[in-house]
Amino acid sequence: MKEVKQVIVVRDDLKISRGKLAVQVAHASIIGYENADREIAEVWKKQGQKKIVLRVESLDELMKIKEKAEKMGLPTGVVVDSGLTEIPPNTVTAIVIGPDYAEKIDKITGSLQLLK
Amino acid sequence: MKEVKQVIVVRDDLKISRGKLAVQVAHASIIGYENADREIAEVWKKQGQKKIVLRVESLDELMKIKEKAEKMGLPTGVVVDSGLTEIPPNTVTAIVIGPDYAEKIDKITGSLQLLK
Numbered sequence: 001m002k003e004v005k006q007v008i009v010v011r012d013d014l015k016i017s018r019g020k021l022a023v024q025v026a027h028a029s030i031i032g033y034e035n036a037d038r039e040i041a042e043v044w045k046k047q048g049q050k051k052i053v054l055r056v057e058s059l060d061e062l063m064k065i066k067e068k069a070e071k072m073g074l075p076t077g078v079v080v081d082s083g084l085t086e087i088p089p090n091t092v093t094a095i096v097i098g099p100d101y102a103e104k105i106d107k108i109t110g111s112l113q114l115l116k
Numbered sequence: 117m118k119e120v121k122q123v124i125v126v127r128d129d130l131k132i133s134r135g136k137l138a139v140q141v142a143h144a145s146i147i148g149y150e151n152a153d154r155e156i157a158e159v160w161k162k163q164g165q166k167k168i169v170l171r172v173e174s175l176d177e178l179m180k181i182k183e184k185a186e187k188m189g190l191p192t193g194v195v196v197d198s199g200l201t202e203i204p205p206n207t208v209t210a211i212v213i214g215p216d217y218a219e220k221i222d223k224i225t226g227s228l229q230l231l232k
Binding site: 008010017018019020021022023024025026027028029030033048049051052053055082114115116 | 168
């Protein structure tokens with residue numbers, strides 16, 4: 001069976017705590033799961049719901065990746081933080097692509113760095 | 117309407133990267149969402165899917181919190197990392213409680229520290 005994964009891309013130019021960062025990634029994951037094709041989402045869960053967290057350095061870079069993914073027909077989503085703590089209200093913090101086939105997603109995100 | 121939230125408690129004694137930590141939290145979030153009461157989960161999404169990430173310093177502490185939550189009838193879940201990178205295979209990294217009513221969850225986790 002072909003590998004299914006979910007990729008979450010976060011803005012690493014925002015200076016936020018590990019906890020807040022993790023919350024953004026979790027928001028993204030739920031949004032992506034809800035937006036995905038149901039059959040592909042089931043395969044993803046059976047395979048162990050693989051998630052990859054990548055980083056970019058700007059909002060502009062983030063939105064370009066989202067646009068490319070949409071053009072390929074991949075399910076995407078955007079996380080907008082209400083900004084009650086740490087960052088201004090309505091800051092875009094992350095995007096999600098998938099769950100969908102890894103080989104499709106890799107065409108968009110294959111050159112991005114892992115968040116360390 | 118009463119506040120609904122999801123609390124994710126992570127082991128901060130494991131020395132893992134921000135990215136890997138975020139993946140554990142996102143795994144936990146999906147597991148909790150799946151295990152929750154469907155009506156409460158819908159309210160949670162309508163309220164903006166509030167998530168809180170807390171920390172403990174040991175596996176023992178983590179599992180005691182899970183046990184207490186279960187005794188109160190709260191939906192819980194455990195994240196076990198396959199350990200391909202950074203940590204040994206089958207390491208328990210986090211637990212999730214909810215989404216469920218905040219006032220119930222706070223009785224269990226109210227004294228824990230936020231993950232910073």
